[in-house]
Amino acid sequence: MSVFTFCHIYALLVVLVVLRGTTSLDDLKICSTPDCPNEHIEVADEIAGTIHRYSQNAANFQEAKASRSPAKDVEPRGHVNGQSPEAIVTAQRQHPVNAVEENIFWSATVEGAIPPGLSYSVTEGWKKRIRQLRVVKVENASIDKCGSNMNRHVVFDDGTTACARYRHPMVQFVLGDLYCYYLGRMIGLQNVPTVVLSHVSNDSSSQWSSVTADIRNAGWKNDTVASFSLWIDNIGKSHLPEIMFNNQRGTIYPSTPGFADLNITTLVELAQFSDLVIFDYITAHLDRMTIRKNAVEYYQQDWLYKGEVHNLAQHKSNGGLWFIDNENGLFNSYPVAYSKANKEQMQGYHEELLRSFCIFRRSTFKNVHGLARMEDPFNALDMAVHHNEPVTKMMEEVKKSFMVGLKERFKQRLLNVVHWMDECQSRSSG
Known part of the structure; x- marks a missing residue:
């Protein structure tokens, strides 16, 4: 190139x-x-x-x-399904499993060992809860934590954490994250972190009302849109x-x-x-x-x-x-x-x-x-x-x-x- x-x-x-x-x-x-x-x-x-x-x-x-x-x-x-390092070593020494069915599909053995990710009920519950919570702490982002320096790692009043992504006026990035999540659900992927949009406002009823100084210092503008994406621990x-x-x-x-x-x-x-x-x-x-x-x-x-x-x-x-x-x-x-x-x-x-x-x-x-x-x-x-x-x-x-x-x-x-x-x-x- x-x-x-x-x-x-x-x-x-x-x-x-x-x-x-x-x-x-x-x-x-x-x-x-x-x-x-x-x-x-x-x-x-x-x-x-x-x-x-x-x-x-x-x-x-x-x-x-x-x-x-x-x-x-x-x-x-x-380690797959929480196996210990010793179990992994043992598995590596075992005879290989039946990996493929019909010469094109991953076998039931392989499918059954894939970590399940987030179920529909879990993601729906998370989205509903996030929309009702208030942000009480805002932390700077980094390469290893929520990406761009305009983003923030946030803590809600119940202790839940999330990545808050802010791109105004380049909202194509927020839209991309949101639409990719729903596309993932449509094709059956459970390992794309859940995304919820949030209206960034300094109004007293806003979920940002407790941290208005923090988001102002971050350069975020009032009456814009950010997104919350589920933070995966460990x-x-x-x-x-x-x-x-x-x-x-x-x-x-x-x-x-x-x-x-x-x-x-x-x-x-x-x-x-x-x-x-x-x-x-x-x-x-x-x-x-x-x-x-x-x-x-x-x-x-x-x-x-x-x-x-x-x-x-x-x-x-x-x-x-x-x-x-x-x-x-x-x-x-x-x-x-x-x-x-x-x-x-x-x-x-x-x-x-x-x-x-x-x-x-x-x-x-x-x-x-x-x-x-x-x-x-x-x-x-x-x-x-x-x-x-x-x-x-x-x-x-x-x-x-x-x-x-x-x-x-x-x-x-x-x-x-x-x-x-x-x-x-x-x-x-x-």
Whole structure:
């Protein structure tokens, strides 16, 4: 990717990328020889404004590159269904489980081991409660806690916590997070954090009335809209499974070398990743898997595809993956992905990610097909949002500016997913 294309994307996103001691991408060098200086190496591998840092000395840098494994100080991985580390080791030594059914669907064994996420009743209860609570504490955000510096981590009067996302006047980010959540529910995903909109007001009846000074100091304007997203406790970084790294330009089939030897822990991870690439393709998400594809191409360093996946968290107890921070989906991502300067390259990234798997969860397969068969699937999504989120009406006028071509592109991307799934099914029965 050229420097021009990077700058164009940044301008479209209205985001400034800040590199410590670096004024442009050309100033950033990646050392790949044994005599690398013993200093921090920063990789500008993200196109939406957040910098992921690889902080290693020369020895660790070379070791990570050679072994294609994360740095030594990466937190321990989660364990499936609360298993102890000893149980995981035992499982890894056992004979591999039956992973796939009908040569295309994850087996009942794998499905049964996937952490369930949030049920409909839990999310509905959370949304109802959040709308009735008052914010009593506002904390600054960070890369690891609620993202952008305009966001805040908030505490409600009953002790509940949430991420409060504020983007005024760039409401496409708030809309993206909201619509991605409801899209996730429509295709059966229970691991997209719940989102609720909030009217930011200094009125005495507002849920912000106790912290008006804090939100004023944060630069938030009165009579605007923010969103609350459910805060998931006990989560850590997630890393790309080895088999995905080894097949980063190909497709994972049941016949892929090494697949038959995978243990249940890895299979459960892969099943969740197979959902992720579909979700990110439909939403044209710019700030998760796509940024790794971008980094590999820009620096011509395949090892950059390995390691921490941005905006993807893993529960430390049960190994469940959480598709967090979906601001860069739909309303912001579509204009970027379909812009004249980026269309060919971004479409290529998303297509390659979609084709990462020829194995799917039965529920995802069925639900995506059902949504794609609708005459106007985006309208169904829009109606679901409006039915569940009354504050959305405050954003209708500004939303119109992002609707050009969105409905048609949304359906086309759904049809592209269906075409790929059907192609995989045809191959599996051939």
